[in-house]
Amino acid sequence: MSRGARLGTTDREAIMNEPTPPELSAARRPTAHSLRTAVKEGRTAEAVETLRRLPPVHRAELFVQLKPGDQKAVLGAAPPELTAEILADSDSARLVDALSSTDPASLGPAFARIPPDNLADLVLRLPTPHADRFLEVLDPAAREEVRRLMQFDPETAGGMMTPRYLSVPDVVSVGKALELLRGGPRPDSPSYVYVVDAGGRLVGVAPLRHLLLANARDPVSSTKVADVTKLRVSARREEIVDTFNQHHYAALPVVDDKDRLIGIVTFDDVMAAMRRRERDVLRGMTGIDPREALKETLGATRGRIPWVIVTILGGLGCALVGGLFQRTLSELVVLAIFVPIVTALGESIGAQTISVVLSTLAGGTMTRAELMRFALKEFLVGLLVGVFSGVVVSLASLFWHGNPRIGLLIGVAVFISVAWTVLLAVFIPGIMKKLKVNPAIASGPLVLSLSDFSTLFVYFGGAALFSNALK
């Protein structure tokens, strides 16, 4: 069966055409390590076969963890269909090294099977002379398609869209429309037919099923719905995810600034963006990628070291602060036993705020004013929680040690610590974003280290200042 020219991300039909061996269950899925070993030991064919039996997304995740040389070896040995699927599903940033040293001509048959939006992502990443050589292996029509898509920022609707959609002029009959569709290329989302006017402007959408149900002589515009949810070509990724999440659409049309239809974004790209977003939020909170489960022990350990070092530096900073106030500490040993409660409250409330801030930033299309309002609200929440825990902790320590002044000091330190940590948690991700550093890199570890450090400064500093009153 050869009904189409390509395999790829959204191409359910083509994927189904190829009978695949039974998939490996989650239980028996290999790790990047075992794949790497297979390639290194010359068992490339075996590695290819293993990849072929994995579900597409898992396969792509493993593939990008191979070294560029191993990636190249696998691509060289895989049939063009599999190569196309791997390249289409993989994070293009992690393919650059392998592709830059590969002869474009050898990838021609695979390239012909990759959807144009994925191909544009890929080619955009390559260094210029190499990118041009890759474009040359495409046939002229596909090259033109990819070049057009390459004009758009990959993080916008323009970069996420595919130009392969079904559309018909609004003046034709249903019968003529069906005829046009039969002759046209395969679309990436087969359910919706977009209706455009003579200027190419989007004037409605007709579910394919409406066309089937209608009389062949009816005008196509009688089957269309005029009120269409659409995306501007410049819409950012977060806004697109938000729109799909708020509705239940399998695809949305993309229009340019003159309201002309230029592509569609399909739900599966949005699901991929949602997965990335979830990982980003978790990574922002802890400093590591939750897909650690895919890595072998040593790789996972290596991935954790950078933020272990940040935590150690933060801890040494705390020790420095403790050292500064060592005299006060030796006079008031009771201070030491409340260190964990003072720091833990700041940290745990900081972690809560970080999770709210990161998921709001990741999910949001907020204006500056909204962001400020959100920040203010989170800070108020922090103040209130700070008052609450300050009062509870000072009462607890009062009953315990019967020294109201130490209780008060601890309560005030807790209050200041919580309020200040919430402030850090609200603003550090924003500042990182402003400095073009992804807040997903490690807002969490930074905020918590800074919080511990400044909390102890306030706590010990306050004790030193009022040490005569506290004894």
Add this chain to the structure above:
Amino acid sequence: MSRGARLGTTDREAIMNEPTPPELSAARRPTAHSLRTAVKEGRTAEAVETLRRLPPVHRAELFVQLKPGDQKAVLGAAPPELTAEILADSDSARLVDALSSTDPASLGPAFARIPPDNLADLVLRLPTPHADRFLEVLDPAAREEVRRLMQFDPETAGGMMTPRYLSVPDVVSVGKALELLRGGPRPDSPSYVYVVDAGGRLVGVAPLRHLLLANARDPVSSTKVADVTKLRVSARREEIVDTFNQHHYAALPVVDDKDRLIGIVTFDDVMAAMRRRERDVLRGMTGIDPREALKETLGATRGRIPWVIVTILGGLGCALVGGLFQRTLSELVVLAIFVPIVTALGESIGAQTISVVLSTLAGGTMTRAELMRFALKEFLVGLLVGVFSGVVVSLASLFWHGNPRIGLLIGVAVFISVAWTVLLAVFIPGIMKKLKVNPAIASGPLVLSLSDFSTLFVYFGGAALFSNALK
């Protein structure tokens, strides 16, 4: 235009038929508080109008935050189309109180518009006599459909599926198949036509577009693809999300244990499950729902108090441990200044492990053996990270204080703390799951509090044991 009887979750066509006023931008979306105020002050119509202008999912999220009485008032004032959409999109557990005190007959027109899978979820939650009265307002065919769905666990493919799909017998021609489809009810996923044999068994899937392209006299089986990815009716929610995430399908067929087609699960239910999963992981790490941004300040503060109390109790436990060893502490004040580094390392590595464990549990369909292997690996990672940080910290404290024995104590305490915390982080979510407590409730705060407590015990205890050697 009235082409169908219902509006609902996956019903893109019907939703589009109704021209809606322009949606409120994210900037001007109301909070639950402002809605509640509007209802309380008798401005119900205004509240309904506001809800109508919100995107469906956001609308449902706000609605369930209203008090049952307010929910009832809004449902009473909303047109049946809107009521149907609200009920279909909302978390059914949070509608029970309002529905239990509502006259089922008044909701008849809305119920007729809710997809059967959502209706089954809803009715399953209601107390028995009330559930029966709600079923009675449905027409007999719909009632039968809902009753059938109510037999399945809502957390399985059976509970998530809709019985409204397109299917045709494998023996008919393409022309006959199209005719059958024209006469049939509206499907929830219009792109795929499932082909079944005389026994109702699923034998293939034909994309609707293949049927359009084929000759009317061809047998329908010539357009089908036989290798179909399908879900068993008992497949758990995590497995379903995993399958959708690993492929790029807009809908998957559900079969019973005799391979008979009984429904389909559509991508939008999976997107909703992905959103829930992301929230569950974040809530598991911090104890709070990251949708706090939707709540007003006081509500958000209240939501944080329970885990603030857990943290305070944990901190008081730490103070208790410190109190036990107060003599050692007053003899070796230098111990106090290393408390933050010892606890912070356990905490930060514990948070990393918790994030990996929760996202793996949430995403996974792991067997017992795999889980044990995963746990072992995470524990090994913890041991290695523990060795690394133990060595670094003991070296740092040695250079600082020139006392190799204190350095060694601190290093060993860090190592034990990290390894033990990782063990807690791996097993506490699993134990909670075993005890039928959702690990998403607060694995994170529990693990970190227990970690601090036991870390200090080891650290101070070790110091007391060897206090003569340390001086």
